[in-house]
Amino acid sequence: MKNNYNVEYDILLSKVHRWGELIRFGGTLLIDDIEEDVQNSLYLIQNQRDQFVSKVFSKKNLDDIKKYEIEAVNICILSLIVGVDLNLPHGDLIDLGVAALLKDLGMNRVPKEILYKSGQLSEDEIAEIRKHPIYSSQILEDLGFTKKIIDIVLDHHERWDGKGYPRGKSQDEINYLSRILSVLDGYISMREDRPYRESLHGYDAIKSIIGDNGQRYDPSILNIAVKSIGIYPIGSYVALNDASICQVVAINKSTPLKPIVKVIVNKNGTESKSNQLIDISDNNSFFIVKSVLES
Known part of the structure; x- marks a missing residue:
């Protein structure tokens, strides 16, 4: 089941936590098991896509999980969704998902004082972090x-304009x-705090890319x-022109600025009990005024 x-x-x-611990202490990984985990994610994308995506954008307790x-x-799930929409062959989807889950294993070789430093990183520290794709590939080759x-x-850190790393x-x-x-x-990195900037929420991150x-x-x-993903990702919150606050529950690919939303706070400021859904693409009375943060 x-x-x-x-x-x-x-x-x-x-499992991602356990894999990191195994690598840190000289253990090994079972490739078939990781591929099965990616296959399970693909099954959910095919059968519970919107719910699975909403989990990516839900608030999480960062004290409990690194x-x-x-x-x-999150990158694995969204990469698989894009891969599905690109009609990639099944084997490519599995490889994409495995790579997404394991691409940062090399961070275990970056000194913790650099990895978790608060404040600006020095040029030497940035150069060390930029070695992590090489470290990750070496680990995977050894395994x-x-x-x-x-x-x-x-x-995965190369850039379209040739200014990426490690090989330009x-x-x-x-x-x-x-x-x-x-x-x-x-996209996911923009949504997380960094020493040199605060995180962006869904709409601002999409606007940036x-x-x-x-x-x-x-x-x-x-x-x-x-x-x-949508301009307003599933699970994000928006304010409508009537002053109501809604949660995005589905996107319209043909009109990404007009998702389907569920009313959370009525226009008079009271909590909504109705679970009313509004398809903004099919209702000219409503439009999104701004994206709002979950409180």
């Missing part, structure tokens, strides 16, 4: 992962699956990713 999206998400988080583990799982997965991991590849030189990973890695102008990301993949 397949798990539901809540259970599967939490299982995946605990941010890198949350990011790995017997395929060259295809290793190449995806190695290229550009455009079609970059592994195609890495280009997908790059978009979702950038839309304005990339062919610098970091493959424009064709970016276009599909925006349609897949």
Whole structure:
């Protein structure tokens, strides 16, 4: 019996944590088991897609789970969704998901005083962090992962304009699956606090990557990713023109600025008990005024 999206998400988080611990203490990983975990995620994307995506954008207790583990799982789920919408072959989807979950294993080789430093990083510290794709690929090679997965991991911080790392590849030189990973890695990273900036919430993060102008990301993949995630991602909150507060429950790919929303707070400021749904694309009386943070 397949798990539901809540259970599967939490299982995946605990496994990513365990994999990191195993690598840290010289253990090994079972490739078949990781591929099965990705297959389970694909099943949920096919059967509980909107609910699974909402889990990505839900609030989490960062005291209990490290941010890198949350990011790995979120990037995996969103990368698979974009991959499905790109009609990738099943084998490519599995490899993409495995790479997304394991791409930052090399962070275990970066000194903790650098990794968790509060405040600006020095040039030497930035250079050390930028070695993590190389560290990750070396770890995966030692564990017997395929060259295809290793190449995806190695290229996931390369940029479309050639200014990425570790090898300064550009455009079609970059592994195609890495280009997908790059978009979702950038998007999820924007939603997390960094020493040099505060996090962005869903709408602002999407707006930022839309304005990339062919610098970091493959424009064709970016276009599909925006349609897949939505301008206002599932689970995010918006204010409508009538002063009501709503939660996005589904996106309209043809009209990404007009999702389907559920009323949470009525226009008079009272909590909504009706679970009223509004398809903004099919109702000219409503439009989104702004994105709001969950409180």
